[in-house]
Structure formats: C-alpha cells, structure tokens
Amino acid sequence: MLMNTHEARLDALRKELKARALDGFVIPISDEHMSEYVGAYAQRLAWLTGFGGSAGTAAVLADKAAIFVDGRYTLQVREQVDGRLYEYQSVPATSVAAWLADNAAPGARIGFDPWLHGKPWADATAKALVDKQAQLVPVEGNPVDAIWADQPAPSPAPALVHDNAYTGKSSEAKRSEVAEWLAAKGLDAAVVSALDGVAWLLNLRGTDVERTPVALSFVLAHADGTAQLFIDEQKVTPQLRAHLGNAVTILPRADFVPQLQALAGKKVAVDPERSVQAVFGVLTEAGASVVEATDPTVLAKAVKNPVEQAGQRAAQHRDGAAIAKFLHWLSVEAPKGGETELSAAARLHAFRQESDLLRDLSFDTISAAGPHAASPHYRVDEESNLTISPNSIYLVDSGGQYLDGTTDITRTVWVGPGEPSAEHRDRFTRVLKGHIALALTVFPKGTVGSQLDTLARYALWQAGVDYAHGTGHGVGSFLSVHEGPQRIAKATGGQAGTGQELLPGMILSNEPGYYKAGEYGIRIENLVLVEPRTIAGAEGEYFGFENLTWAPIDRTLVDTSLLTRDELRWWDDYHAQVEAILAPQLQGEVLAWLRQACQPLSRG
Structure with missing residues (x-):
C-alpha cells in the first residue's frame, strides 16, 4: 500500500538520523539553486511523504513529524500525505522554525542540508532553537539520499544555445552590464546560482528540469566582464563553447566550491534569496568578504x-x-x-x-x-x-x-x-x-x-x-x-x-x-x-x-x-x-x- 511505503521510508530516515547522531531533519522541495521546480533527483519531499505540490517542507523528529504547506495546498496535502505520519501545518500561520522550537527536545541536534536551504532560513531557524539549547547542524551528504536506493541521477542532457533572435541582447552585453554593476559597488564578483539567472545571463537553455528550460549550472560573474560557468562536462557541446567564446571559462560543476574558496580576500555579491547557505559558508570560511545583494540578473531579466x-x-x-x-x-x-x-x-x-x-x-x-x-x-x-x-x-x-x-x-x-x-x-x-x-x-x-x-x-x-x-x-x-x-x-x-x-x-x-x-x-x-x-x-x-x-x-x-x-x-x-x-x-x-x-x- 502507498501509505505503508511512505511509513517505511520515514522509519528508514529516522534510523539514518539516529546513526548520524541527529535528533531531527528538515526536508524542503529545493535543489542547489533554490529552484521552485526541481529535477527528479531533487524530489526528496515527494519521495518521502507522497506530497506532489511545488512548495512545501517536512520536519522529522524521532517521535513525530510535520508537513508545512501554504493555502494553495491545504486540500492536496490531506489527499496525498498520511495524517498518521505527519501533522498538517499551514504557513505563514506557523513555520518550520516555530514548530521545531515547540517540539524538539532540549539540546536536540536538528540536521539540515546547507545546499538546499537559504541563509535567512538557516539563521532564523537556528535562532528559534536557542531557547531550547538545541542546535541546527549542517550535514555532509543528505540523509534522504542515503536511503533512496533508486534516486534518479541529475539530467545529463546538453545545454542549449538560445539565439539572439529570441533574446534581443547578446550574452556579452549582459555580462558587461553585470560588470558595470559590480564596479559601481566596488565588488569583485557575483555568484549567480538561480538556474534562470544563469540561462538569461549566458543566453543558454536546457532540459534538466521539467517545464522550465534550464541547465544545471552555476556562474561566477566578474567585474572585468568575464565569467566562469560550472557545468557537468557531458552537457557541454561545441556549439555552446563557440557561443560563449573566450570570455566565459567552462569548468566542471565539481570545481564550483574550489573556485569559491579561491575568492579569499575578494568582495563577492551573493543573493540570500537565491543562493543556498552552503555558498555563504564556503565563502566565509575561505576569507572572502560576502556582500548580501540581489542577484544583478534578476531585475534586468524581469x-x-x-x-x-x-x-x-x-x-x-x-x-x-x-x-x-x-x-x-x-x-x-x-x-x-x-x-x-x-x-x-x-x-x-x-x-x-x-x-x-x-x-x-x-x-x-x-x-x-x-x-x-x-x-x-x-x-x-x-x-x-x-x-x-x-x-x-x-x-x-x-x-x-x-x-x-x-x-x-x-x-x-x-x-x-x-x-x-x-x-x-x-x-x-x-x-x-x-x-x-x-x-x-x-x-x-x-x-x-x-x-x-x-x-x-x-x-x-x-x-x-x-x-x-x-x-x-x-x-x-x-x-x-x-x-x-x-x-x-x-x-x-x-x-x-x-x-x-x-x-x-x-x-x-x-x-x-x-x-x-x-x-x-x-x-x-x-x-x-x-x-x-x-x-x-x-x-x-x-x-x-x-x-x-x-x-x-x-x-x-x-x-x-x-x-x-x-x-x-x-x-x-x-x-x-x-x-x-x-x-x-x-x-x-x-x-x-x-x-x-x-x-x-x-x-x-
């Protein structure tokens, strides 16, 4: 039965958390890019709970769990998620942070994946747990992934060039505008994490996420008009290389963290609404000066x-x-x-x-x-x-x-x-x-x-x-x-x-x-x-x-x-x-x- 399947998955997650000395874990619908719609590999909440909406979060403790949705999904969550396993919680009337503060045990260690949550959420949740002397703990490796035996791999599909006949402006012109924005603010670089921001800036598209034509990738845009694109090598075609030219360096996706670390001593713009907590953590630990600012592609794209x-x-x-x-x-x-x-x-x-x-x-x-x-x-x-x-x-x-x-x-x-x-x-x-x-x-x-x-x-x-x-x-x-x-x-x-x-x-x-x-x-x-x-x-x-x-x-x-x-x-x-x-x-x-x-x- 469907509910038995989700009950077994919840039980497996609790065992995994116990093995990691964690007392709880938070599971959002998100990916490394803070996307609204995510690839099949990132559908962790749906796999765990059965919820099929595009916005929601679950919080799992050793003895109870809850699922949080807004008013759009009040009916849907009750049809798809077993109320015996998860309490139904409505946002913004409540929040994950408030529920954890009320239900976590004193001194609890609540895990979260820093590649799936934004900095504002992490800061607010950690603050909410202080009175309980509980701790929000970033995990290495997502525990849901550890128990999801048939988890799909990220899409290997090639990135696609989006012609200037449709974009109305070249990637070079867009990068120049971002460079001017950086220079005006005295910044050295900007992190572009949102997939549609990357797609707009470089005039590329993809088929990695159903219904949204984007390619899984990150960009570091620099004040001299150059950029670094971090993308799996199998997705790079000769057409893409020719389109991007010499001013855009194409690097493996795995090089993103080392290149963030290489920005030690630099002033780097990062958007707290569109970049995950992990980006802030890596830059801060490396000694970069992180400046919170709206991604410069956002308004230009709109x-x-x-x-x-x-x-x-x-x-x-x-x-x-x-x-x-x-x-x-x-x-x-x-x-x-x-x-x-x-x-x-x-x-x-x-x-x-x-x-x-x-x-x-x-x-x-x-x-x-x-x-x-x-x-x-x-x-x-x-x-x-x-x-x-x-x-x-x-x-x-x-x-x-x-x-x-x-x-x-x-x-x-x-x-x-x-x-x-x-x-x-x-x-x-x-x-x-x-x-x-x-x-x-x-x-x-x-x-x-x-x-x-x-x-x-x-x-x-x-x-x-x-x-x-x-x-x-x-x-x-x-x-x-x-x-x-x-x-x-x-x-x-x-x-x-x-x-x-x-x-x-x-x-x-x-x-x-x-x-x-x-x-x-x-x-x-x-x-x-x-x-x-x-x-x-x-x-x-x-x-x-x-x-x-x-x-x-x-x-x-x-x-x-x-x-x-x-x-x-x-x-x-x-x-x-x-x-x-x-x-x-x-x-x-x-x-x-x-x-x-x-x-x-x-x-x-």
Missing part, C-alpha cells in the same frame, strides 16, 4: 526588451489558437460525460504541439473537475483523475514553453447541458470584476504590487469571500513561468516581490479566483505587460497594462446585472480583439464557435 516583448505577443497569439481549439472541443465532448481530467489535459497538450516552436509545457496542467477545482494548485494523476461531469464547473490552468515566449492562462468553464446556479454566476462574475479592475488600472511610477492587489479582491470582499493565493506573478521569456522580483499579492507573511516597483517591460499574471472547498473553484488568468500610459495633464509618469493573453472567457457563467457599463465595454472590446487575433488561425466548426463565443455580452 524587464523584457522589445524583442522579448514581441516574442511574447507572438507566442500568446499562437497559444490562444490552441486554447480556442481546446475550448471548442471541450464544449462538444465534455457534456457527453466521457472525458476526464487526464484526457482533457492530453487533448490540450496535443493542440499546443501543433506548433513547431513548442518545447514543453510551462508547468503541469491543472485540469480540475468539480471539487478538484477548489484546490488552486491541484495536479491530476491516475489515482485522482475525475470524470468531467455534465452540469459542473471545470477549471484548466495551463501554459506552454515556446522558443519565443512562456504562456500561462486559466479558464473556468461551465459544462452543460444544464445551467449554472445563481451562486456559480455570482462568484464567477465577482472574480471577473476583479480581473477587469486590474486589467483597466492606471498607476503612477513607483507603485508596487501589493498596492494593486486590493483591486482584484474588492468585489469578492463585498460578498464576504476571498482567495488564499497571490493575484499576479512575474513570467519569464522562454524561462520560468514564475519569475521575480515583481508580484501582485497581499503584503503579508513576508512574501517576496510585493514591494517591488512595477516597471515598463515587466510581465505579470492577472489571476483572481474563488474556491469553495469540496465543491468548485473559479479562476480567470491572463498575462499582462506593464507599459507607459500617456494621460493628458498627468503630473508625473503613469503606467498601465497591455493585455497579452487572448482566448474567450465563458459567457455562460456571467451575471451581467453585476457588471458596470465600463466592465461590459471591457468584455466586448476584449472579445473583439480575441476574434480578430485568433480567427485567421482557425477554420470550420472551431471558427464558428469562436465567433459565437466572442459576441458582445450585451447581446445575451
């Missing part, structure tokens, strides 16, 4: 240049056609009662694969029928797979990794042949009102994401309801579908990015939602681009959002009596543009369906 913006528009137009084909297919097949979450996800993938520029999905498709839609980050598998029932809500959140852009779109649809309830329409329309409010907003230079978040929630709050996730995240350019530093969310719980100024060229999602546990969920998501706005008589600079995502929104779920004249105008204008952009790519029954779906809402 502000898309004109070539990247054009690529994103093209990718979105292409993706919208695939979505339209899927929504038409769904309207025909789902009411028959023979389709499932998995079959729908597979059909959507097939429509996207009609493009020769598609390289992957941008994340595992959230194909959620009925009650599963109430879990914002639900991920379907063979065990959870539900039939998409007639007369119910179906939610699909999906995206593609195209060479010229990364897409992310959510549509919630009513599956007939019956009619949705008044509650369904009310909640959907309030989510729609929040989406429109954010789409139409104009804001002054200096505005941060948390200042806009209320716009998306206002209509829901008036009905006494809310949603437990952020409203918008940054999106990469054929890179991570979740990209910082910008974010639209409540400024609570220390969430990164909510204080980042929104700048022209940044791409964000606009995705308010509503979730009724055990029944249904609603989310409407488009991507938007921050752009300058010209306002007659304006005092100072103002910005707004250019819409990037083009696909019909389900009119069946709209209560038009709740919409203002401006909201109705937005709907009609948006769908007129959807038809104009997608119609040339479609034909036959799909085209006829699109034209009907894009009729002005005022016509019923």
Whole structure:
C-alpha cells in the first residue's frame, strides 16, 4: 500500500538520523539553486511523504513529524500525505522554525542540508532553537539520499544555445552590464546560482528540469566582464563553447566550491534569496568578504526588451489558437460525460504541439473537475483523475514553453447541458470584476504590487469571500513561468516581490479566483505587460497594462446585472480583439464557435 511505503521510508530516515547522531531533519522541495521546480533527483519531499505540490517542507523528529504547506495546498496535502505520519501545518500561520522550537527536545541536534536551504532560513531557524539549547547542524551528504536506493541521477542532457533572435541582447552585453554593476559597488564578483539567472545571463537553455528550460549550472560573474560557468562536462557541446567564446571559462560543476574558496580576500555579491547557505559558508570560511545583494540578473531579466516583448505577443497569439481549439472541443465532448481530467489535459497538450516552436509545457496542467477545482494548485494523476461531469464547473490552468515566449492562462468553464446556479454566476462574475479592475488600472511610477492587489479582491470582499493565493506573478521569456522580483499579492507573511516597483517591460499574471472547498473553484488568468500610459495633464509618469493573453472567457457563467457599463465595454472590446487575433488561425466548426463565443455580452 502507498501509505505503508511512505511509513517505511520515514522509519528508514529516522534510523539514518539516529546513526548520524541527529535528533531531527528538515526536508524542503529545493535543489542547489533554490529552484521552485526541481529535477527528479531533487524530489526528496515527494519521495518521502507522497506530497506532489511545488512548495512545501517536512520536519522529522524521532517521535513525530510535520508537513508545512501554504493555502494553495491545504486540500492536496490531506489527499496525498498520511495524517498518521505527519501533522498538517499551514504557513505563514506557523513555520518550520516555530514548530521545531515547540517540539524538539532540549539540546536536540536538528540536521539540515546547507545546499538546499537559504541563509535567512538557516539563521532564523537556528535562532528559534536557542531557547531550547538545541542546535541546527549542517550535514555532509543528505540523509534522504542515503536511503533512496533508486534516486534518479541529475539530467545529463546538453545545454542549449538560445539565439539572439529570441533574446534581443547578446550574452556579452549582459555580462558587461553585470560588470558595470559590480564596479559601481566596488565588488569583485557575483555568484549567480538561480538556474534562470544563469540561462538569461549566458543566453543558454536546457532540459534538466521539467517545464522550465534550464541547465544545471552555476556562474561566477566578474567585474572585468568575464565569467566562469560550472557545468557537468557531458552537457557541454561545441556549439555552446563557440557561443560563449573566450570570455566565459567552462569548468566542471565539481570545481564550483574550489573556485569559491579561491575568492579569499575578494568582495563577492551573493543573493540570500537565491543562493543556498552552503555558498555563504564556503565563502566565509575561505576569507572572502560576502556582500548580501540581489542577484544583478534578476531585475534586468524581469524587464523584457522589445524583442522579448514581441516574442511574447507572438507566442500568446499562437497559444490562444490552441486554447480556442481546446475550448471548442471541450464544449462538444465534455457534456457527453466521457472525458476526464487526464484526457482533457492530453487533448490540450496535443493542440499546443501543433506548433513547431513548442518545447514543453510551462508547468503541469491543472485540469480540475468539480471539487478538484477548489484546490488552486491541484495536479491530476491516475489515482485522482475525475470524470468531467455534465452540469459542473471545470477549471484548466495551463501554459506552454515556446522558443519565443512562456504562456500561462486559466479558464473556468461551465459544462452543460444544464445551467449554472445563481451562486456559480455570482462568484464567477465577482472574480471577473476583479480581473477587469486590474486589467483597466492606471498607476503612477513607483507603485508596487501589493498596492494593486486590493483591486482584484474588492468585489469578492463585498460578498464576504476571498482567495488564499497571490493575484499576479512575474513570467519569464522562454524561462520560468514564475519569475521575480515583481508580484501582485497581499503584503503579508513576508512574501517576496510585493514591494517591488512595477516597471515598463515587466510581465505579470492577472489571476483572481474563488474556491469553495469540496465543491468548485473559479479562476480567470491572463498575462499582462506593464507599459507607459500617456494621460493628458498627468503630473508625473503613469503606467498601465497591455493585455497579452487572448482566448474567450465563458459567457455562460456571467451575471451581467453585476457588471458596470465600463466592465461590459471591457468584455466586448476584449472579445473583439480575441476574434480578430485568433480567427485567421482557425477554420470550420472551431471558427464558428469562436465567433459565437466572442459576441458582445450585451447581446445575451
């Protein structure tokens, strides 16, 4: 049985900890690069507990254990993780550090892998254990790896060159900008640990992590414009060497620590949000002067240049056609009662694969029928797979990794042949009102994401309801579908990015939602681009959002009596543009369906 398997793994881990004289251990979803999505070799939490989400941590003591997730995974963790083995803990209401402080024995030695945790976490957790006279102990070699007999090896796939036709800027130019940043701060070098930072800086991509086109590697960028790339030799091709040129030295990944040690006496920038504790430890022990600073690639990567913006528009137009084909297919097949979450996800993938520029999905498709839609980050598998029932809500959140852009779109649809309830329409329309409010907003230079978040929630709050996730995240350019530093969310719980100024060229999602546990969920998501706005008589600079995502929104779920004249105008204008952009790519029954779906809402 599945639970017996995880019980045996937990027991094996406890025996391994005892052999190492450890009283506990912390297991995050992470890798050596602080990645959100990690390779199969780094899926330690899933292997140990059965939890399949993309964010979570477990803490194991000799007599008890707990698993920590945020509001996105409240339902999922209970479906996948045995409550007899792990207490369910919700963050930010609590934390691993607080739980350990309450539950660890006096004098306990709590192990952690310094290659999987950031310095802020390690510092805060060590401080929380002081009153218990307990100690946070960095381990040599992860104890989970010691008991994971069939642990996959890291991907050996070659790193790929990403052409300047897509990047809009050469690696040399990017390295020069980083060198100028270092020189201005009087620094000698910067550690670039985040995989998307390495990929952006060197204009390389890879297939080492599912859904995110990156190659496992580190970079040391120097103030003279040179760089060192640390990557397994089997991943280096002649094309990559020619692309990088003489200014980038390619070294084995195993040389990363010795080269950090060689920076003794140097001033080195390290990002505490994107570099693991081990990097800080090695540099400090070697005698380098460590300066905590945001990775210089982060903001530069977030502000898309004109070539990247054009690529994103093209990718979105292409993706919208695939979505339209899927929504038409769904309207025909789902009411028959023979389709499932998995079959729908597979059909959507097939429509996207009609493009020769598609390289992957941008994340595992959230194909959620009925009650599963109430879990914002639900991920379907063979065990959870539900039939998409007639007369119910179906939610699909999906995206593609195209060479010229990364897409992310959510549509919630009513599956007939019956009619949705008044509650369904009310909640959907309030989510729609929040989406429109954010789409139409104009804001002054200096505005941060948390200042806009209320716009998306206002209509829901008036009905006494809310949603437990952020409203918008940054999106990469054929890179991570979740990209910082910008974010639209409540400024609570220390969430990164909510204080980042929104700048022209940044791409964000606009995705308010509503979730009724055990029944249904609603989310409407488009991507938007921050752009300058010209306002007659304006005092100072103002910005707004250019819409990037083009696909019909389900009119069946709209209560038009709740919409203002401006909201109705937005709907009609948006769908007129959807038809104009997608119609040339479609034909036959799909085209006829699109034209009907894009009729002005005022016509019923």
